[in-house]
Amino acid sequence: MQDWKQALRLAMFELHASKYVIFFLAVILCLALSSIVTGFSSYLEKNYAGIEFTFFIIFSAIILIWVKPKDFQLNQVNEDVMASPSLIMLHQLAVKKDVMIKSRFIVHFCYSFPFQLLFLIFFYALSQELQHVLPVGSYLAFSIIWLSFSFYAGYFFMATDAGTRNVNKITAALFTFIFAIGVMFLSATIQTISGHGIVNWTIIFAQEWPLLSSIISVILAVLGFSYWLHYMRKTMDLVDYL
Amino acid sequence: MELPIRLSKDSREPIYHQIENQLKALIAGGHLVAGTPLPSIRALSNDLEISIITTRRAYQDLEQQGFIRTTQGKGTFVAEIADEKRQQVKISSVYQTIENAVDTAIQYDYSLDQIKEIFLEIIDTYRKKGE
Amino acid sequence: MNSWLEITQLQKKIDDFHLGPINLQIEPGTITALVGNNGSGKSTLLKLIMNLANPDMGNIKVFNKFVYGQDESWKDKIAYQAQTPIGYNPYTGNQLKSLIAPLYPNWDDTLFVDMVHSFDIPLHKRYGKLSQGVQQKLNLALTIARNTPLLLLDEPTSFMDIPSKKRLVDILVDWMDRGDHAIIFAGHQAEDIMKLADYLTVLRNGTMVGTFEKEELTATYMHYWLKEPLGKMSIPGEISREIKQLVSNQPAATEQFFHENNVAWTDRKALDLDEIITYLLQEGKDGYINDGNDVIGS
Numbered sequence: 001m002q003d004w005k006q007a008l009r010l011a012m013f014e015l016h017a018s019k020y021v022i023f024f025l026a027v028i029l030c031l032a033l034s035s036i037v038t039g040f041s042s043y044l045e046k047n048y049a050g051i052e053f054t055f056f057i058i059f060s061a062i063i064l065i066w067v068k069p070k071d072f073q074l075n076q077v078n079e080d081v082m083a084s085p086s087l088i089m090l091h092q093l094a095v096k097k098d099v100m101i102k103s104r105f106i107v108h109f110c111y112s113f114p115f116q117l118l119f120l121i122f123f124y125a126l127s128q129e130l131q132h133v134l135p136v137g138s139y140l141a142f143s144i145i146w147l148s149f150s151f152y153a154g155y156f157f158m159a160t161d162a163g164t165r166n167v168n169k170i171t172a173a174l175f176t177f178i179f180a181i182g183v184m185f186l187s188a189t190i191q192t193i194s195g196h197g198i199v200n201w202t203i204i205f206a207q208e209w210p211l212l213s214s215i216i217s218v219i220l221a222v223l224g225f226s227y228w229l230h231y232m233r234k235t236m237d238l239v240d241y242l
Numbered sequence: 243m244e245l246p247i248r249l250s251k252d253s254r255e256p257i258y259h260q261i262e263n264q265l266k267a268l269i270a271g272g273h274l275v276a277g278t279p280l281p282s283i284r285a286l287s288n289d290l291e292i293s294i295i296t297t298r299r300a301y302q303d304l305e306q307q308g309f310i311r312t313t314q315g316k317g318t319f320v321a322e323i324a325d326e327k328r329q330q331v332k333i334s335s336v337y338q339t340i341e342n343a344v345d346t347a348i349q350y351d352y353s354l355d356q357i358k359e360i361f362l363e364i365i366d367t368y369r370k371k372g373e
Numbered sequence: 374m375n376s377w378l379e380i381t382q383l384q385k386k387i388d389d390f391h392l393g394p395i396n397l398q399i400e401p402g403t404i405t406a407l408v409g410n411n412g413s414g415k416s417t418l419l420k421l422i423m424n425l426a427n428p429d430m431g432n433i434k435v436f437n438k439f440v441y442g443q444d445e446s447w448k449d450k451i452a453y454q455a456q457t458p459i460g461y462n463p464y465t466g467n468q469l470k471s472l473i474a475p476l477y478p479n480w481d482d483t484l485f486v487d488m489v490h491s492f493d494i495p496l497h498k499r500y501g502k503l504s505q506g507v508q509q510k511l512n513l514a515l516t517i518a519r520n521t522p523l524l525l526l527d528e529p530t531s532f533m534d535i536p537s538k539k540r541l542v543d544i545l546v547d548w549m550d551r552g553d554h555a556i557i558f559a560g561h562q563a564e565d566i567m568k569l570a571d572y573l574t575v576l577r578n579g580t581m582v583g584t585f586e587k588e589e590l591t592a593t594y595m596h597y598w599l600k601e602p603l604g605k606m607s608i609p610g611e612i613s614r615e616i617k618q619l620v621s622n623q624p625a626a627t628e629q630f631f632h633e634n635n636v637a638w639t640d641r642k643a644l645d646l647d648e649i650i651t652y653l654l655q656e657g658k659d660g661y662i663n664d665g666n667d668v669i670g671s
Contacts, residue, residue: 013472017463071463071501089460091425094449094476094519237441240426242387242417251643252595257588284402288546293571293587294402351637 007102010095014072014086014107024067025115032058032119037126043197044129052187052198053180058119059150061112061157065176074160074172077241082172083163091241101162101232108158116150134206141210145202148217152224159228162235245281246273249290257292261300263338269309269320270331276322280310283318376400376434377523377555378422383431385421392417392579394431399523399555404545404569405584407559408650409576415559416456418576419525422557423453435523449477452519454512456527462501466494466511477519484548485518491540505532513541517548526558530566538565545569567646575653582653587646594644594652595624600637612652620644622652 032054043051057063065073074082086107090100120143124130134142191197196204205213247264249257268274280301281289287297301318304310311321347357376398384393392414399405407415420426422433424440433440435447461469466489474480489496492510500508509532517524530538542565548554560566567573573590575582597619608614609630610623621627624641631638644652 009475010472013464013468017468069463071460075459077459085460085462087460089458092423092453092455092458093473094451096445096448238427240387242420242426251591252641256592282550284546284549287571288542288569291568294404295571295586296588350639 003096003099004102006095007099008106010090010099011103011106011110015110018069018072020069021064021067021111025063025111028063028067029115029119029122033122033126036123040127041129043199044133052191053184055146055199056183056187059116059146059154061108061116061150061154062176062180064108064111065157076169077163079168081163081239081241082160082168083239083241084161087161087163088241091236097233097236101229101236104158104161104232105155105229108155108161112150112154113147116147120146133203138206138210141214142202142206144214145206145217148221151221152227155225155228159232159235162232163239163241164235244289245286247290249292258296258299258303261286261290261297262303263335265300265304266309266331267335269323270328270335274320276320278320280318280320377436378557379432379434380422381432383418383421383433384429385417385426386429387417390414390579392421393581395581397574397581397584399557401522401553401555402549403571404549404556404558405572405574406567406570407557407574407576408561408567408654409559410578410654412578413576414579415576416527419453419527419557419559420455422525423451450521451523451525452477452516452521453525454516454527454529456531458512461508461512463499465499466496466515469500469511469515470496473515473519477521479520481518481520484520484544485514488514488517488544491544492537506534506537509533510537517544520548520552522554524554524556526556528559528561530560530564535565542566542569567650573646573650575650577654590649591643591646593622593624594620594649595627596620596642596644597627597631597638598640598642600639603636606634620652 036051036054039051071085073085075085075088077083077088084104087100087104090103095103124134124139130139187198190201194201202213245265245268247261249260251257253260255263265274274280280286283294283297283301287294290297301310301312305312305318308321308327309323310318312318344357347360352360378397378399380395380397382393383395384391386392390412395418397405407418409415417426421428422435422440424433427441436450438444438447440447464472470485474482474485488494488510492507492514494507494511494514495503496511500511503511509529513526513529516526530541533541545556546569549556556569558566558570570587572584572586574584599617599619602616603614603619608619608621609626610621611619611627612622613620619627630636
């Protein structure tokens, strides 16, 4: 508990100094909602594929990499290592490694979770088709599926704060680019093979097996999230911040 | 407080010894009276641009010989010294200074007789000044 | 005496650069300067002490705890100032202070305020907007005021003017006297702050030349002026010579030789610290014997 208290105190400094991120997130939220609400009926009818990418962007919180002010973005520590400047700063102070990790989690959580939650709420409120397809109970399951995804997949981007070896700005940019292409390719493949897009599948899961899919998602979230914390700690033990 | 100590790094006399002798001279000569606070080892080291190891050694020797005393938490002070000791220091300091001068002269290849001549000449000048 | 920092057989390889083996012990009350050319491994050594990187071999103990161990309680006993701190830019001096101060149980706010006044540091401006000199001063205030037993400073005065450097030396001397403290700093050989050191640890391209007490060094090196040009004779202790001059790192042996061979000398002078360091940093120069080829008049 003491650790969490300290982690929160330290995270507050970054949250306070980078509060303009909220403005960018709000803009992105509006853009995402307007495109998804208008596109949703055609998605359901004609298997329109763009929606997957929007979901991915929002629930992986990959946008945080781009919208953060420069001083908080991953930065080159040396030729081979990129890491979060905030983490480097704490690393040189009397802060335990576990507290550093917890404080990275808090920052990531504060910027991603409310944003994702608002997205889900507004999406449901604004889209009558969605309300028609998913009653409130099923929509809750749908939300749990996607919020869980944000834990087991999204916290990868938190874990990169600790630094990655043999990565510089160019390879990092290349990596995110390939990652995005990969995601689009994957969702397109799933759509072609199974006849439904990923979002559509999660709608089906939420309709048919709301409890089961929620439970499985939460388990995956817990497992995935603890993996990323562990991964981050291991990275911190291995990387040379020279 | 800054002390009028001048160190010669070129001298054969070790630095700690130079500090010791000069402090003794200052105390025996009455420039530093009993009870005067002395700079801390770190402060004196900084003034003289030397390490605390050297200064500490000089202070330790002086304390052993009763010239200074250290009070826990308060610092180091000039100690009360007996007249006899005062005289001793004066004498040995004068001897030391003349010995140093002779050393220098020998280094410049003067013979002992020549040095004696110079010495007497200087004494003469002083005598004339006095009259 | 109990060491606060104990480094044994430390080695680290980074690409082509090899640091170590390093052996170093820091005792309370002492100031140690790490000296070496650029890229000699001073910063790397400090970062290894702070557990910012993993050694390949050897051990580092701070207050008897291995720095890479699970127990991280040593961290609030040591304050480290990096050469160029990362992550400070978006914060003001005030914010940085309220971030850092609670992490250190002995934070000395009076000292912090004194340093801020003395160096005229604006605390309401963002760190990134300050000049390099002011950044360095703010950093020093934020580091020294942590008032930890052990203080590590990496090139602390590289952007400071001479009066500020003097003030810093006074602050550090004062601070050393106000409790059990020890300082390790990395610095350039010609810097004023070198005078502050009790011990010099000399690094040459990652190799540790040695740790020397300052007076031990100044007593070891002597510059002689000779009456006659030197012949082809090789002289014990000599590390460099000109026609009628000689520098020795074994003055006793050199003078003995002069005496035995009737070499007359007119003067001798101790070397300045930075001259001595220059000799120590020149590869192979410490055991250098002149073959006499460049001697005229023999």
